[in-house]
Amino acid sequence: MQVCKFVAPEIIFGAGTLSQVGKAARRLGASRVLVVTDPGVIAAGWLEHMLPYVEDEHLDYAVWSTVTPNPKDYEVEAGAAYYQRHGCDALIALGGGSCIDAAKGIAILSTNGGRIHAYEGIDKIKRPLPPMVMVPTTGGSGADVSQFAIITDTTRRIKMTLICKSLIPDISITDPLLLTTKNAYLTASIGMDALTHAIEAYVSLAATFLTDVQALRSIQLISAHLQASVDSMENLAAKDAMARGSLHAGLAFSNAILGATHAISHQIGGMLDSCHGELNAVLLTYVMEFNLRTCPTRYASIAEAMNINISGMTALEAGQCAIVAIRRLARNIGLHARLADFGVTEEMIPILSATAMYDACMATNPREATCEEIAALIRTAL
């Protein structure tokens, strides 16, 4: 029996919808909200912009803003203590994937207790979570719609993948205006992260007809608009298209899970605290080359969604064209091309490949891989 499952939060999308955040939290029964954000978001003025909408609904709130990129176990635990101390009963995250994942981690500990490490893996969260409203400011992580949270275990120096339906936020609010304060590098790396989500979800062993429509539409939108979005901070049409592409990708990968790109990039990110999106941008095409012969027609559909004219090509050739086009795109938007640029060395490969084998995202990669094959794959991307 092949069972397709699909779950999604309530989605609110549109320029100006940041104004809905207080009403959304109120609707979920919140009375005292923990707002999870970070210094970059505050500096851009978005917290100041949002809080009046929370106050309008007569909600009390406390702000917790000590989140770093690749949120750490101890940050989540400190956040949970802060949540308890302030008597909060709901969460709003305003930020990128790191803020949203940190908020999810705090939500877990607030009702389930213990240490965050206990919830690594699939379906380990038993008690219901408090209401969560997520407002992404980066457009790319998909964390605002996904059943994933990625938290760094600073002792083992790996990223833990937590997957559970209760991690799907109650309400996701995407306001594309929030993307206009993101610099070119962030726009590029996060855009490639979203493209990676869509591509890995589309070729995933857990892909279904419900995730396929989301993934293909995401690939269309991102491949058509990422360059323009990087080129100008003010191009609202491009920001809007990227926000839509990211949302489609989030809905796809939350339900289809991911693949070897994420399984490997989680390990490197956990070890070196590197930029997740840029790591994925490098790894993606090598993983595509690794997987190509396992499901060439899927990669041909990806090429078609990228608006590559594949007429007269074999599926393999079309897939290869998609790989070339993605490498060119990543180069044109100024991203690194090699893992060595992040400080990855030959010596790290045995441990990176060994831990990647245990990442929850590896199970849905279309081509089964041995640890040696993953090591060889990382080596080609060095």
Added chain:
Amino acid sequence: MQVCKFVAPEIIFGAGTLSQVGKAARRLGASRVLVVTDPGVIAAGWLEHMLPYVEDEHLDYAVWSTVTPNPKDYEVEAGAAYYQRHGCDALIALGGGSCIDAAKGIAILSTNGGRIHAYEGIDKIKRPLPPMVMVPTTGGSGADVSQFAIITDTTRRIKMTLICKSLIPDISITDPLLLTTKNAYLTASIGMDALTHAIEAYVSLAATFLTDVQALRSIQLISAHLQASVDSMENLAAKDAMARGSLHAGLAFSNAILGATHAISHQIGGMLDSCHGELNAVLLTYVMEFNLRTCPTRYASIAEAMNINISGMTALEAGQCAIVAIRRLARNIGLHARLADFGVTEEMIPILSATAMYDACMATNPREATCEEIAALIRTAL
């Protein structure tokens, strides 16, 4: 500010997934379930097939099977009394749109009280509803994923449209095997109902990027597989494609609402108790002709999704081809072509057009219409 909203239930899909029904209800906290079904479903053996899965989870249940097509206000009220009398705390519907809508009506009354008429319109349901698991046996109504319930007011002889987010079931389980006992007429009329959902949602004033992907995919699937599904009760590939198409259409129209086809067919169905899907099949193309010049490019996209070669055509021409193709499809699967075949007469037109103007589906029709224009439209379809 243009706000896009999107909501969906948890979806489980696949041949054999009927076996998940008990677990789904248990997961939602049910202990004593009202199973809403109808004599046709029982005769086909599906209730007998399902109940062991409910028993496996040690759930008590009562069965209520006195639902007729186009469920009536008094049936819903009798069902609600039955629900109370048996101390139920959750609902499972096993059946077509009528069973599912009846179950939604019972759910409303069970926690909100009063008469069902009080909840006609948008967002009139204030108290949360009991857990609902919906198992469609017809594939087409979309009621298993939608925020709609349609109940006949037998005094006014119209169909009431109830729209509220809380009407979205908690879990929708689509098992395409259940479609194999449906005869050709039911398959044809319900398939055209699903196609109407997709087309009206796609041209709706409330359509968004999130409903568009669902609507277009639905149009592709239904136009490619409906004929084969009607031709053979056992063609499981066609049943599976139709079930997927119906699900996509349900997700589209639940969020984008519908248009004049439904606004009119609700009135005729309320007055004459006619087959909803077949009525839509007749009305759809006349409404498309009425709307065509308001949004020709949307209709051209519909033609393209129907795999019509539109190269070299204007948008208007492409839209006209879509209309011709839909008329041909409806004829080929054996459905009526005129409203007179249902007993609609010239004398009924003033009342039908007047009440259609107040249907909740009229507000999202792309072309604004006067009562006289709707009367003229009905007349062309007589």
